[in-house]
Amino acid sequence: MESKADMKRHLILVTAKRIIHEQGITNLTLDAVAKKASISKGGLLYHYPSKEALMKGIAIAIFEDLENCMAKYAEKDPIEKGKWTRAMIEVTKDDLQHNAELNVAVMASSLLDEAVAESISNSYQTALTKLDNDGISPITASVIRLALDGLYYSQMLGVAPLNNTRQRAVLDQLIQMTRQGDI
Template sequence: MESKADVKRRLILDTTKQIILENGFNSLTLDAVAKKANISKGGLLYHFSNKESLIKGLAQYIFEQFCLNFYKYAENDSDDSDEKGKWSRALIEASKFDLEHYKELNVGIFATSYLEPEIAKTISDGYKTTLKKLEDDGINPITATIIRLALDGLYYSQTLNVAPLEEKRVNEVIQQLLEMSKSEERL
């Protein structure tokens, strides 16, 4: 059971996420978060002493949400009775959801992790754990790596707006990656 402090912290982070998604990063202020969350500014400052600590907390929270989705997709995978490729498919599905719903937030996560070594290490360690699942996925490890690198490329392109693909092409790439996860034999 979550403590009252954990519930309030999650409310603050969800509200912060909502403000950014609705109005962009430039609209983020501590006053706006407190008002929208219907809490006092002092209550907000108890959990996050300043805007920087709020953004750091948000970066960690978003990555934790990604990891929870990753495990949820793997748990619900029903494509293969022998489970080959389930972790690769989970990464594909979690990445697809994340790119569709949290593009603006991912920009902030990239910036925060670039500027904050401890956040970068936490995210990197978490991602390494995710990638370890792909290594033991029962499909060709090179195929699993290609899937991972294609997803990394989609994040780079879509999130940083570097020659982003149209939605139709993104969906086609996702479908191809899913097919790769199903048809590969282990070497």
């Protein structure tokens, strides 16, 4: 069971991500988060004493969610070889269908603070290590990872994003790549 403090931190992070997603990073202020979360600014500052601390908290939470979701998908996958790579594809597919909240928050976080960017990089590297040791060619896993990153960035930046049909076809092709021999 979560403690009251854990529940409050969760509320703060969810609210901050929502503000970033709906209004952009420039509108993320501690006052805005406190107001939207219906908590006092002092209560917010108790858990996150600065905007940078809040952004780092967002980044950590996002990658914990990524790892947990990947683990759930991998656990359900009956085929051992490539299961972590397929899990990352499935997590990406889910997130892209929900406005790429994961990547928007990560990008916003990394732009603010070098320490946050480093934390994000270290967390992502943990996930990528699972792909490298997934039983498929590390090159194939890297190609898949870079394709997923490209899908995110094209959607997030509005640079020729794929329509839903093409996006699903690309994701399906990436899944197939995990089931083929070394490419």
